[in-house]
Amino acid sequence: xxxxIDDKSEDSPSSSGSSQPQNLSTVVHTITAVxxxxxxxxxxxxxxxxxxxxxxxxxxxxxxxxxxxxDGEGHLVRTDTDIGIEKRREILSRRPSYRKILNELSSAExxxxxxxxxxxxxxxxxxxxxxxxxxxxxxxxxxxxSSHLPIIYxxxxxxxxxxxxxxxxVQGIGDTSQDSSSFKKVTxxxxxxxxxxxxxxxxxxxxxxxxxxxAGQGAxxxxxxxxxxxxxxxxxxxxxxxxxxxxxxxxxxxxxxAYQIRAPSSLPAGVVxxxxxxxxxxxxxxxxxxxxxxxxxxxxxxxxxxxxxxCRRRKKEYVKCLETRVAVLEQQNKTLIEELKSLKELYxxxxxxx
DNA sequence: TAGGGGCCTCGTCACACGCA
DNA sequence: TGCGTGTGACGAGGCCCCTA
Numbered sequence: 072x073x074x075x076i077d078d079k080s081e082d083s084p085s086s087s088g089s090s091q092p093q094n095l096s097t098v099v100h101t102i103t104a105v106x107x108x109x110x111x112x113x114x115x116x117x118x119x120x121x122x123x124x125x126x127x128x129x130x131x132x133x134x135x136x137x138x139x140x141x142d143g144e145g146h147l148v149r150t151d152t153d154i155g156i157e158k159r160r161e162i163l164s165r166r167p168s169y170r171k172i173l174n175e176l177s178s179a180e181x182x183x184x185x186x187x188x189x190x191x192x193x194x195x196x197x198x199x200x201x202x203x204x205x206x207x208x209x210x211x212x213x214x215x216x217s218s219h220l221p222i223i224y225x226x227x228x229x230x231x232x233x234x235x236x237x238x239x240x241v242q243g244i245g246d247t248s249q250d251s252s253s254f255k256k257v258t259x260x261x262x263x264x265x266x267x268x269x270x271x272x273x274x275x276x277x278x279x280x281x282x283x284x285x286a287g288q289g290a291x292x293x294x295x296x297x298x299x300x301x302x303x304x305x306x307x308x309x310x311x312x313x314x315x316x317x318x319x320x321x322x323x324x325x326x327x328x329a330y331q332i333r334a335p336s337s338l339p340a341g342v343v344x345x346x347x348x349x350x351x352x353x354x355x356x357x358x359x360x361x362x363x364x365x366x367x368x369x370x371x372x373x374x375x376x377x378x379x380x381x382c383r384r385r386k387k388e389y390v391k392c393l394e395t396r397v398a399v400l401e402q403q404n405k406t407l408i409e410e411l412k413s414l415k416e417l418y419x420x421x422x423x424x425x
Numbered sequence: 426t427a428g429g430g431g432c433c434t435c436g437t438c439a440c441a442c443g444c445a
Numbered sequence: 446t447g448c449g450t451g452t453g454a455c456g457a458g459g460c461c462c463c464t465a
Contacts, residue, residue: 374449376436382452383434 371449372437375438375451378449378451379436382450386452
């Protein structure tokens with residue numbers, strides 16, 4: 072296999088003939104390639120494409136599949152075919168991760184192809200996740216991670232991305248207002264006094280002030296704001312503001328049940344959880360299980376949100392890598408064409424003289 | 426200048442896959 | 446086998462540009 076591809080499609084990047092790398096922001100080819108460096112050439116990129124490997128091109132909302140087949144002479148022939156959704160799903164599910172693809176690329180020591188940092192950066196990211204307040208509660212002025220703020224499992228209020236956040240929309244929990252239906256207005260108002268069963272449990276987390284100014288629960292009843300939870304803003308001893316999501320159930324009489332704020336050993340430092348006390352009835356148990364389920368879902372959503380960010384970052388990196396390869400291959404193709412021309416001329420000249 | 430379309434980014438869900 | 450992770454799909458919202 073020499074890695075050459077006879078591209079039969081007219082709109083493929085390699086057949087464009089342009090020296091500019093094609094904008095691949097919406098065109099993603101799933102091709103495993105191993106670049107290797109050889110003397111006298113800047114970079115030799117050898118495509119290693121499995122004969123049965125299929126690629127998916129998604130452009131302008133249309134998904135087209137690319138079947139790569141061997142033509143019997145060691146050449147890989149790409150044929151575009153229409154396939155059904157099931158087949159497409161099957162293909163997509165077999166797709167290796169961007170990290171794997173890029174790391175395979177980088178494992179060949181190709182210059183200019185950066186390996187995706189897996190360990191240290193990811194560990195740092197995890198640490199930052201565990202110790203910083205998520206972006207959806209950061210104001211636009213607060214883009215730097217704040218190490219003393221606790222984690223919030225899930226978005227108490229579904230805020231848009233930091234880029235999309237209008238500063239006027241996010242001014243901290245308690246006075247957050249919004250102008251679209253997806254934003255849930257949180258009004259300042261109620262003050263909930265939460266009693267701690269053991270003051271030490273608070274002080275171990277550095278929480279010294281437990282008088283909490285709370286947004287009214289009724290004002291936070293959003294789809295993404297599970298019933299029975301509320302946002303609590305409190306002040307630490309050093310005066311810094313912190314926010315936590317706290318499950319709160321209100322009795323028919325309008326009384327707020329007491330919750331302990333504790334620091335479970337399973338949670339990282341800076342994370343506080345609130346657990347109810349004195350729940351005995353089946354209804355309360357059911358509420359408690361539902362609350363735990365919501366908490367788990369919120370946690371999953373939060374993690375998935377971070378995972379999606381990472382995935383998109385890797386995807387961008389992968390696309391950049393492909394663009395670089397396209398540029399290199401185009402340059403190499405030009406060089407080879409020029410070389411072929413010169414050799415042809417030399418051969419013709421030699422034939423004429425003979 | 427309003428609004429319509431295209432593009433980008435993000436959050437969320439669903440699903441496949443790998444691992445303990 | 447359950448759980449965590451990675452990623453495609455989808456919808457929503459914002460931004461930009463063009464046009465009537």
